Amino acid sequence: MPDDALVEAVTNAGSVVVPTADADALVWIGGPAGFPPLPDTVRWVALATAGIEKFVAAGVFDDRRLWTNASGFYAAGVAEHALALLLAGLRQINTAVLDHWAKERIDPAVRTLRGATVAIVGAGGIGRELTPLLTACGARVIAVNRSGRSVPGADQTLPADRTDEVWALADHVVLAAPATAETQHLINSDTLAKLHPHTWIVNVARGPLIDQTALHRALVDGTIAGAALDVTDPEPLPLDDPLWSLPNVIITPHVANPASGLTREMAPFLAENIRRFEAGEELLAVVTPGAGY
């Protein structure tokens, strides 16, 4: 079923929507289930998600054509959601919603971003968008990314192999890294022990980055202050999961990049990639399937 926003992007880019058998390129907005067999004439597949671990697991990728994902296309929106989650935690909005006018409980628990140090672990597109939001709020940013190449606006950028240094430095942590073998349970009982009793952890990346059993224990024990999660492991998080019952947890149902607005957000990036494809230029967000991102 062609999507209106994407058909408009294709048309505005001077291309036409045709059956897959006649296509030079396939735009695929679903998951790996139902992914069609591709004729060799399809030289480019544009996936609509940023995370591609399910496509990797399903063996969808081949090396007979170019593959792009949506890495970075939704970064501004996801960064906004990360800021919303972090501020909601610091400002005790979850507590306020559940416990009416609990001023004596909430007032002393309110925290601020002014003067706080926030670590963004996995600072790619989302991190680049989130950094100026945090610094505008008076926070200092420590970015961690694979290369250690400096993130504009960050006070400090560390390469991923020095991730272990940030836990003690950070007041709060935002996870924005892809789900790979290396990032599996990046937040575990060891790393949680290095964080602070006032720390909020925000996850807008993928659920498996956090060992949820260890997180639950840390939240119950007061090892950290709270967790604000847009992603969980598994999803949906079962309604009897013990995380739901904790007062210092905020869980949104994987809506940092809402499905309802996905193709509208993707459209301008798709149009640009069609222009590049026609011009023989390098595409945005080319996938390296072997690396898992």
Added chain:
Amino acid sequence: MPDDALVEAVTNAGSVVVPTADADALVWIGGPAGFPPLPDTVRWVALATAGIEKFVAAGVFDDRRLWTNASGFYAAGVAEHALALLLAGLRQINTAVLDHWAKERIDPAVRTLRGATVAIVGAGGIGRELTPLLTACGARVIAVNRSGRSVPGADQTLPADRTDEVWALADHVVLAAPATAETQHLINSDTLAKLHPHTWIVNVARGPLIDQTALHRALVDGTIAGAALDVTDPEPLPLDDPLWSLPNVIITPHVANPASGLTREMAPFLAENIRRFEAGEELLAVVTPGAGY
């Protein structure tokens, strides 16, 4: 009972804490109840609150000395809380906290600040702090203040007598005006009718700025999308108030400027005002009691 943070500020400014009878200046961190009779030797009274309507009503002010309040001292923190409330509303965090993994309900209701127009009504100190936070998030700001003097970073600044123009222009509204006769029920059934079904109203100013009966009706009818309130009329908001039961309402218990951190936030401004007092310079935040701010 002298407060540690303020005593330190007084001492660091080179002054000493003495009994009121011997004082040149009085620092008063409570409300009007128990305000002491003042000898004429007290030439300056420093109040610790930004809103002074209760002191006005209690007849505390006189014209025999200088009075300052804390106008602007807490502005950065209150602006952060306003941003937290607005983002929590747009990102459906209240719904997510109450209705576990309600993805089908939440996903299509998520909104963004990117490209949105936010009106700050009563753009003084809080508005000046809030404007760069909103523009960092990709919003456009329309400021309304008494003078209409341009607020840095705002796309447009209107004088208060043109407030009525902003309702139709704004996607979202933040109230940051003092409580005066003119701002009483500024949000009423007429102004609500000019707003949009996607509009969130944030109030970090004073409860009486909103006609809560009219607000409740507008929220039930879908005239606007939601309301995120740090202040209510009265406070505490009674636990049987119908606003508590609405899913599109967020109420925090007047903690934008938490009492627990008040004197720590005030201290550097008090130190600066002591320096100015000793030097015979104009003080920060001089009160104009007749105007109510």
